[in-house]
Amino acid sequence: MSPTLRRVWHWLKKPIEILTFGFAVIHAVTVLGIALVPWDFTSSPTLRGYIVVGAMLGAALSFFLTPNAWMGVAKAKRVRRRNWYLAAALLIYLLLVLGPLIVSQPQLAARFRIAHDIRDLLIDLMKLFEFSILFGSFLTAYFSGGAIILSSDALARPHMDRGAEHNP
């Protein structure tokens, strides 16, 4: 195996070795939630597809990138960054995913002038609307997945074997 391939392999293997099964499950469930909640607001196969694809890409990136980037960093710093990730995930989810989906509903547009105008804009800029959904799901999954991984204490002890703390 070439040195480059070995580095990539090590990079991919590290999160799987470090993170416990519990954290991996929480990570997967969160991403599933991010992908499924908006299904109540749209029945469009196109938009649902964008949401799922965006969430899966964001989740995969956060799963591999976050442990590699934050391994060995002090807990206080990780907690600060986790809070920042959570706030970003929430804001992006509301602004880029749920917000546009809710505003595109005809009932809201019929009642409120501003919703009507925003909805018209979304119809006119349909490609941008679809991109907002895709990119919003991607970023939400990335930041929320990242926040979960940053909560793992395993990141502070990257060289310790899993369970070693119970067998001194």
Added chain:
Amino acid sequence: MKARIYLGVFIAFIGSQCFAQRKCQITRWLPTGLERQGGYSFDYQSGRGSDCRDYRLHNEPGQVRTPVDWRDNRDEVKEILFDGDLADCPKATSCPWVEEIKISTIPSETGDTALGYGVPKDEYSDKVGAYRQEITKQGAGYPPFTTILRGVIGGRKVKQHQVAIEVTSSVSGTGPFQLTYRIELAGESEPLGTAAKITSDAELLSFDWQAASTPTFREKLRSQLKQLTPKSSSLEIELSAPDITLETTAALVIYEAETAIAATSAPAYRPKEGKDVAHSAAGLALAKKAD
């Protein structure tokens, strides 16, 4: 004010009925269909005459702009019946129809068609019964095709556009063939630019008849007329070609500036690739409606 609106609607209705009788005598209408999913509410209907089919849709009062895509998705046909936005319709008003008429000798039958709507247009979908082309072996000869798109459609800059355009493709001769394209306003309509995607005026409408749109056709069209208006409401373009083909699926598209706001399939004969021969200038006829 209200009386004036009612009078206008009445005159438009009478006008459209007279027009319809001249162009397409509908003998059978299927019952009006209602779509009521996700807060949307609009009606659709299809009818047929001896040589034509008619499709029409309109929003219910109080409804907002509704993107709609109605088509016949069978592999052999792939026909766009209407793809565009139904305009806003304020409460307590009558909502005008947008109508597509397809005149040809192709027989029709009842069957399923696909109606999608919402934001985006696949948000809700329904299989709806409508008159559609019957799949038969094409007979001998080259029957003419006429497509009419008229009514009120939703726009981007302007919320409602009044459009009425009719395109006809016919053929005479037996190699070389004489292709005749006739384009005219088919009732009350805003001016329609002949160059598609006009960028200079954001509110100006233009059209693109994609099935007929060969480079020679576009060149002739632009050189003859910049706009179809009530004063110069029709034009005719003639081309000759040694061999021709029939393009059935391409659409007649209405643009508001650079944005396509409505489309319906509009078949046309066109020269086979590489066999497009420009007709002499004397052969071009520009019909101008007398005042």
